[in-house]
Amino acid sequence: MNVNEVPQDPKDFREGDKIKKVVYAVDKEGHYTNVTSAGWEAENFATKQAWDAIDEEMAETIERVRKGEVSPILYFMQKSLMDISILAKYAGKWQWQVKRHMKPAVFKKLSPAMLQTYARIFNITVDELTGFGK
Amino acid sequence: MSSAQFLHCQHAHCESGVTSNLLQHEGIHISEPMAFGIGAGIFFAHLPFVKVSGTPGTTFRTWPGAIFKRVTQRLHIDIHTERFRTPEKAMHALDNVLAAGKPVGMLSSVYYLPYLPEAFRFHFNAHNIVAYGKEGNEYLISDPVMEDVTRIAPEDLAKARFAKGTPEPRGFMYYIKSVPQTVNFERAIQAGIKQTCFFMLSPPLPWFGNKAIFLLAKKIKQYPHKLPPRKAALYLGNIIRMQEEIGTGGGGFRFLYAAFLQEAGEMMKRDDLLEYSKELTTIGDAWRNFAYHAARLMKDRKSDLVNFDELSELLHKCGEMEKDLFTRMSKIKW
Numbered sequence: 001m002n003v004n005e006v007p008q009d010p011k012d013f014r015e016g017d018k019i020k021k022v023v024y025a026v027d028k029e030g031h032y033t034n035v036t037s038a039g040w041e042a043e044n045f046a047t048k049q050a051w052d053a054i055d056e057e058m059a060e061t062i063e064r065v066r067k068g069e070v071s072p073i074l075y076f077m078q079k080s081l082m083d084i085s086i087l088a089k090y091a092g093k094w095q096w097q098v099k100r101h102m103k104p105a106v107f108k109k110l111s112p113a114m115l116q117t118y119a120r121i122f123n124i125t126v127d128e129l130t131g132f133g134k
Numbered sequence: 135m136s137s138a139q140f141l142h143c144q145h146a147h148c149e150s151g152v153t154s155n156l157l158q159h160e161g162i163h164i165s166e167p168m169a170f171g172i173g174a175g176i177f178f179a180h181l182p183f184v185k186v187s188g189t190p191g192t193t194f195r196t197w198p199g200a201i202f203k204r205v206t207q208r209l210h211i212d213i214h215t216e217r218f219r220t221p222e223k224a225m226h227a228l229d230n231v232l233a234a235g236k237p238v239g240m241l242s243s244v245y246y247l248p249y250l251p252e253a254f255r256f257h258f259n260a261h262n263i264v265a266y267g268k269e270g271n272e273y274l275i276s277d278p279v280m281e282d283v284t285r286i287a288p289e290d291l292a293k294a295r296f297a298k299g300t301p302e303p304r305g306f307m308y309y310i311k312s313v314p315q316t317v318n319f320e321r322a323i324q325a326g327i328k329q330t331c332f333f334m335l336s337p338p339l340p341w342f343g344n345k346a347i348f349l350l351a352k353k354i355k356q357y358p359h360k361l362p363p364r365k366a367a368l369y370l371g372n373i374i375r376m377q378e379e380i381g382t383g384g385g386g387f388r389f390l391y392a393a394f395l396q397e398a399g400e401m402m403k404r405d406d407l408l409e410y411s412k413e414l415t416t417i418g419d420a421w422r423n424f425a426y427h428a429a430r431l432m433k434d435r436k437s438d439l440v441n442f443d444e445l446s447e448l449l450h451k452c453g454e455m456e457k458d459l460f461t462r463m464s465k466i467k468w
Contacts, residue, residue: 015252019251024383024393032393034146042374045432046372046432085299
């Protein structure tokens with residue numbers, strides 16, 4: 001890549017334009033030098049798509065929580081960009097236990113301490129957790 | 135402690151950047167490409183069975199912590215590294231070292247670093263940063279991917295250092311204890327290049343090194359047959375992001391490594407290294423071309439199957455060019 005080919009396509013979503021990153025490129029004399037780049041169309045698109053996928057998933061989950069199919073834990077897990085294995089590690093539980101907590105019937109019976117643990121992981125209050133989707 | 139001085143330089147990649155910045159602080163002038171090359175940072179692996187947020191794991195670099203360790207070993211620099219059981223112990227140890235006036239490198243999770251833009255904050259647990267002082271409660275942070283130094287609250291730093299997932303930093307921290315009077319770069323460069331060639335060419339398993347590029351090419355060919363379009367697009371997107379976005383300096387670290395070969399060639403007055411550098415630049419461009427077309431393919435999910443075959447072919451070519459290059463480099467007579 002030559003210095004004049006370094007793309008400057010702004011990452012205009014989720015504060016992505018706050019950072020200009022360094023890339024390495026070759027100048028006219030054939031010397032490597034570092035140049036700052038606002039971003040590149042290809043990578044911007046890939047990142048945006050990953051975020052969009054999460055948004056779509058969350059929108060689906062909100063509906064399912066409202067219908068009483070799943071507990072709010074699934075929603076906040078997605079919102080925190082986690083999957084079950086990561087969430088289980090933070091909660092100090094097995095994955096099957098976390099999956100169980102995603103059933104509304106089980107969620108209703110969770111102890112205050114367990115709810116507190118989840119609320120802390122998701123960085124919200126217990127009320128926000130239990131009241132979600134009502 | 136508020137008068138802590140640290141010369142912060144922005145770099146492409148976090149670990150080679152931290153290594154360069156920490157060594158500069160001790161008076162050893164080493165550029166980021168040099169640190170990356172001596173630390174044998176370039177690599178490739180594709181692990182279809184390890185799912186990272188639902189997509190198969192792909193990496194263009196060696197495992198976290200390796201670059202700093204190898205560079206300091208090869209330059210005979212005395213370092214200290216430590217992991218911890220609890221955040222309290224980890225933060226206490228950090229405070230002690232900072233009080234002694236030493237900047238400290240740490241592994242952290244990008245997700246818990248509030249100063250980074252949201253767009254980058256996924257659960258990526260192998261981000262390297264330097265703490266170089268404390269002012270009041272806040273830590274002064276030099277994050278090599280940022281243009282300038284920043285600050286972080288102790289609670290956030292503790293969270294970032296004790297993130298869960300794969301890998302787990304467990305409060306990992308490292309700092310330089312002492313440096314020798316003189317360092318021999320030439321021997322270190324040789325060792326770095328030898329190790330890079332070894333890791334690229336020798337793993338007998340299909341998931342690591344050069345072989346993994348062909349594996350990924352084969353997998354991409356199968357995407358349209360095996361995956362729903364949305365998933366195929368996400369998988370491709372993940373490869374692009376690993377290659378271009380996560381602080382690689384462009385082309386999946388290939389340009390960074392080419393910059394190293396050039397610097398090494400000039401330092402040791404070896405034309406062959408300069409020639410290899412040029413070749414690797416061409417290969418890096420081929421990787422960029424692959425990413426460009428992958429993104430085009432993602433945009434139009436209904437593309438016909440031919441396109442995935444062509445994309446696989448582009449990647450296959452990158453793999454072949456690299457195989458050829460590293461094979462010749464492994465035979466360099468020093």
